[in-house]
Amino acid sequence: DAGVIQSPRHEVTEMGQEVTLRCKPISGHNSLFWYRQTMMRGLELLIYFNNNVPIDDSGMPEDRFSAKMPNASFSTLKIQPSEPRDSAVYFCASRRDTNQPQHFGDGTRLSIL
Amino acid sequence: GDSVTQMEGPVTLSEEAFLTINCTYTATGYPSLFWYVQYPGEGLQLLLKATKADDKGSNKGFEATYRKETTSFHLEKGSVQVSDSAVYFCAQYYNTDKLIFGTGTRLQVFP
Numbered sequence: 001d002a003g004v005i006q007s008p009r010h011e012v013t014e015m016g017q018e019v020t021l022r023c024k025p026i027s028g029h030n031s032l033f034w035y036r037q038t039m040m041r042g043l044e045l046l047i048y049f050n051n052n053v054p055i056d057d058s059g060m061p062e063d064r065f066s067a068k069m070p071n072a073s074f075s076t077l078k079i080q081p082s083e084p085r086d087s088a089v090y091f092c093a094s095r096r097d098t099n100q101p102q103h104f105g106d107g108t109r110l111s112i113l
Numbered sequence: 114g115d116s117v118t119q120m121e122g123p124v125t126l127s128e129e130a131f132l133t134i135n136c137t138y139t140a141t142g143y144p145s146l147f148w149y150v151q152y153p154g155e156g157l158q159l160l161l162k163a164t165k166a167d168d169k170g171s172n173k174g175f176e177a178t179y180r181k182e183t184t185s186f187h188l189e190k191g192s193v194q195v196s197d198s199a200v201y202f203c204a205q206y207y208n209t210d211k212l213i214f215g216t217g218t219r220l221q222v223f224p
Binding site for chain 2: 004031033042043045048050055056091093098099101102103104105106107
């Protein structure tokens with residue numbers, strides 16, 4: 001089975017630009033999670049969706065961040081405008097059902113110059 | 114609130130040494146418990162899990178036992194290899210959609 005697929009794997013862009021990260025969850029999984037990982041703050045949950053509906057976005061750092069899940073097989077995390085402090089590795093994860101383990105993608109390493 | 118506490122790393126061992134990484138949790142009920150492993154440049158992978166007290170999760174020579182009396186889920190391996198070098202995360206959830214992660218423990222194994 002294909003795992004969670006994220007793109008791009010690496011993104012380098014200049015401050016102020018719009019950044020879009022993409023995720024394809026595992027087929028049949030009902031929940032999707034976006035995380036950010038940095039050395040300073042560790043692994044942080046940004047937002048998650050159940051059945052394509054955003055349930056909790058309390059981890060989204062500010063209004064510059066937005067996430068969508070237009071259908072069961074695709075989600076985006078957008079940062080506009082981007083800032084150097086947004087540099088991190090962003091992970092997407094999906095899960096089949098409540099209390100089941102989450103399966104992670106390989107992440108997008110984002111660098112904002 | 115619910116939380117997970119892991120021992121700070123790095124843990125540095127020689128090949129074939131015995132490994133223990135401590136993990137304790139606080140929870141209002143009886144959570145499901147997980148260990149994830151993150152190899153350099155990769156995402157987190159589920160290593161093992163346990164869903165009720167006294168359950169033992171095991172995979173790839175790693176084991177962890179769900180101890181309700183000590184609220185612990187310590188990770189152990191009898192003989193580590195260089196290829197086990199990674200960051201290990203303990204996690205829990207109970208009746209919630211969110212996985213609560215520990216801060217991670219880096220393991221370095223030298224030949």
